[in-house]
Amino acid sequence: MIYSMTGYASATREVVADGATTNGGTGSRIGVSVELRTMNSRFLDLNFRMPEDVRATEPQLREMLINKLSRSKVDIRINLNRVEQTANAGALNHDALSQLATLERAVLDIFPDAERIRTGEILRWPGVLAESNVSPETLREAVLACGKQAIADLIDVRAREGAALGNVLINNVTEMEAIVARITPLVPELIARYQQKIVERLQDALSIATSEGATGTSVPREEIVERIRQEVTMYGIRIDIAEELQRLTAHLTETRHVLQKGGKVGKRLDFMMQELNREANTLGSKAAAKELADASMTLKLLIEQMREQVQNLE
Secondary structure, eight states, rough: BBBBEEEEEEEEEEETTOOOOSOOSSSSEEEEEEEEEEEEEEEEEEEEEOOOOGGGHHHHHHHHHHOOOEEEEEEEEEEEEEEEEETTTBBOOOHHHHHHHHHHHHEEEHHHTHHHHOOHHHHTTTTSSSOOOOOOHHHHHHHHHHHHHHHHHHHHHHHHHHHHHHHEEEEHHHHHHHHHHHHHGHHHHHHHHHHHHHHHHHHHHHHHHTTOOOOOOSSSSHHHHHHHHHHHHHHHHHHHHHHHHHHHHHHHHHHHHHHHHHHHHHHOOOOOOOHHHHHHHHHHHHOOOOOHHHHHHHHHHHHHHHHHHTTTBO
16 A cells, blocks of 8 residues: 555544533533644654643654654644533632732722722633633643544545555556557567668768769778668667667566555655656657657656656655
8 A cells, every 4th residue: 555645634522621520511621633734745744833731742642653654744733722611611710709809909908099900800810710620631631542543544544545646657657568568569660661761861872972973982882882781780779779668668567566565655666757767768869760759758748747646655
């Protein structure tokens, strides 16, 4: 199985604050959410955004991600949202009110002209509204549980996208193999045809020069023709693409093997794309016929499509 480097997953959980009932009665609850977004990267790059209340969970979350991912830029966002519940939510803390009233009287005794505390200010005073607090341990457990679930979901998402990309790449490999299989039997005939065309043109040129008395040389005509044939043969060797086709076949076979084997294939496939592109370019530079030039162009287009997809694989 191969994996994409792009994906998104999230997990949420609601924890009951200390002192709150578990059946939806009184008190407050904390909504915990963990979001994971991954993008292409040559290495594993983890970026955390979380409240300080749960900062202690970062090392464990980091270890979880390192154990599951090898490459990607990963954005980890953790949110905490308080959810107030039913009748007693936000009830007044009378002890805190009494203490605040005592403090106000003491201040007014010294500064009788000072303004009295307004209702809004009283309600915003820390501790006036009764709250049930979630213990750090409860929050930590909730964040880690959400993180574990989000990571599992992320792996599933990346696996599904990786499978789709793998099918696209296999189809490209199949198409390229068909092109190589189609042009391989044509190569000897195309080279021979091109050599014959050059021979005929050179012989025509030699005949014209001889008839006009422009040879200006004592070399027998047979030797000139033989030298022409040798040069044409050497040129045929230079434009022979049999080795390039053999290497293309070998690289395509290896690429298919890597895709079928699965795992962390991104870097290996990126190297294979370089090798395939090198052979396709050489094939184009040696192309002595339109059929070979067209095949080279199609191969390079398919390789470029594959290269773009490979950049998304872990």
